[in-house]
Amino acid sequence: DAAPSATPAKETSPATAPAVAAATTQVIPRPAQVETREGQLRLGPQARIAVVGDNAEATRIANDFAARVNTSRGFAPQVGGAVDGAAVVFAIDPAIAPAGDEAYVLDITPQGAKISARAPAGLFYGAVTLWQLATADGGKGDVAIAAQRIEDAPRFAWRGLMLDVARHFRTPDEVKALIDQMALHKLNTFHWHLTDDQGWRIQIRQYPKLTEVGGCRIPAGAAGRDAKGKPKPYCGFYTQDEIRDVVKYAAERYVTVVPEIDLPGHAQAAIASYPKLGVTGKTPPVSPDWGVHTWLFNVDDGTFTFLENVLDEVMELFPGRYIHLGGDEAAKDQWEQSTAVQAKKRELGLKDEMQLQGWFMGRLEKYIESKGRRMIGWDEILEGNPPEDATVMSWRGTDGAIEAARAGHDVVLAPAPNLYLDHLQSDAPDENPGRLDVMSLKSVYEFKVVPVQLSAEQARHVLGAQANLWTEHQRTLERMQRAMFPRAAALAEVTWTPEARLDWNDFLQRMAPDMARYRTAGFNASDSAFAVRF
Numbered sequence: 001d002a003a004p005s006a007t008p009a010k011e012t013s014p015a016t017a018p019a020v021a022a023a024t025t026q027v028i029p030r031p032a033q034v035e036t037r038e039g040q041l042r043l044g045p046q047a048r049i050a051v052v053g054d055n056a057e058a059t060r061i062a063n064d065f066a067a068r069v070n071t072s073r074g075f076a077p078q079v080g081g082a083v084d085g086a087a088v089v090f091a092i093d094p095a096i097a098p099a100g101d102e103a104y105v106l107d108i109t110p111q112g113a114k115i116s117a118r119a120p121a122g123l124f125y126g127a128v129t130l131w132q133l134a135t136a137d138g139g140k141g142d143v144a145i146a147a148q149r150i151e152d153a154p155r156f157a158w159r160g161l162m163l164d165v166a167r168h169f170r171t172p173d174e175v176k177a178l179i180d181q182m183a184l185h186k187l188n189t190f191h192w193h194l195t196d197d198q199g200w201r202i203q204i205r206q207y208p209k210l211t212e213v214g215g216c217r218i219p220a221g222a223a224g225r226d227a228k229g230k231p232k233p234y235c236g237f238y239t240q241d242e243i244r245d246v247v248k249y250a251a252e253r254y255v256t257v258v259p260e261i262d263l264p265g266h267a268q269a270a271i272a273s274y275p276k277l278g279v280t281g282k283t284p285p286v287s288p289d290w291g292v293h294t295w296l297f298n299v300d301d302g303t304f305t306f307l308e309n310v311l312d313e314v315m316e317l318f319p320g321r322y323i324h325l326g327g328d329e330a331a332k333d334q335w336e337q338s339t340a341v342q343a344k345k346r347e348l349g350l351k352d353e354m355q356l357q358g359w360f361m362g363r364l365e366k367y368i369e370s371k372g373r374r375m376i377g378w379d380e381i382l383e384g385n386p387p388e389d390a391t392v393m394s395w396r397g398t399d400g401a402i403e404a405a406r407a408g409h410d411v412v413l414a415p416a417p418n419l420y421l422d423h424l425q426s427d428a429p430d431e432n433p434g435r436l437d438v439m440s441l442k443s444v445y446e447f448k449v450v451p452v453q454l455s456a457e458q459a460r461h462v463l464g465a466q467a468n469l470w471t472e473h474q475r476t477l478e479r480m481q482r483a484m485f486p487r488a489a490a491l492a493e494v495t496w497t498p499e500a501r502l503d504w505n506d507f508l509q510r511m512a513p514d515m516a517r518y519r520t521a522g523f524n525a526s527d528s529a530f531a532v533r534f
């Protein structure tokens, strides 16, 4: 891939913005409340960090902060010792004003900085804020941070990114680098799209063929053949150990991983591995091309046993509350054409295939609920009359979100095209390949999470928002990263910052140090985001 070469528009370019605008707190997402103070705090190699009380997690977070300071500024503050004389203090304090586990207060005076939070998650976010302040000038060694008092808490509980690793696989290390960038922007939910027609990417011990067969495809055209014309499979999957490692890495950064096993459509790779799971008895290849496919899971008991066994292993690996069961784009042809499926439909007294899908999803939902989990699914699940406690991820615009919230379902907004990061982000000629129309950094920033049609009561069902990266067009790591950031930074601000504090021009100023931080981290955020004339 060519490096971005587009010339940023003068009036908005972070490259032309002052390195650090003194009046702006250089933090993304913008904190809920900032009170400026006189003077500056200097942090240098002599700085020491103290942790109040005997809290192992607070100490881990303090050490993590010290390590990040070391990576960016080249000195590691010592962690330990008395509060007196410490440059930075971490304290769990249930009495701070802002509510919630993710809230924190960061009080910076010329004498020192104190991060207080009700829970470790808040300490972690306070540390991220202080680290951003300490790295805004992009320099090494001593740093001066403007004295100020920050009170901060997120607007929404679900601040998410989805990555599709079925169309194009990314290694565990690549996924971790993404999760790290999420955490540094206070995004807290990583939705991992693990199965699809083009690949099954999660090892399931009871069904090894899912990854042996379903983890590989022969790409269409030249990409799928070597020089001698021999098939060149495209493969990739995560072992369970790798998944546990990623989940732990995410947890240490207060990111919850939501796995998705897509049902009953997007099932071609599973059916290629175990044809009995399908309706026709035929064996398809793992799909080499994109688009909506026709291969559906069967509705017989054998298929449910398989899916329940798969979900058992999935729930063992992912301790979070939500399991995503897909539900999108299940073309019903195969069900319509199968006498056995039609007999089942009549036996259940269901009038059409959408009701049958509702029954299918409902059965699996009950299963995971019996294990204390909750189902989330794409907005098609609404058409199957799901039970009230199903959470809806609205992707076909925002109508699904409105309908879901009115019907009493919790909802996450992830609408196409606004939050679909597979769309181009500029019209620069060397832009990442992607879908039209252009979804610019600004269009993500201007996304309204709560649809205006909802009453205040209904709006309480809005858990938050998420941006999705489908990877049909994102073949390489560089493309994936450029499609994600910096637009994910805009999403972070939209989901964290109080609506009244959102300010596009101020955000653009804060993007300058943010872009420098990606470069330092070796993460390919897209400069072309700024090539658009906003």
Ligand code: TNX
Residues within 6 Å of the ligand: 328, 329, 378, 395, 422, 470, 471, 472
């Ligand atoms: C629709 S959005 C899909 C994905 C595709 C995406 C882009 C959704 C729930 N399903 O399977 O990747 O369009 O082509």
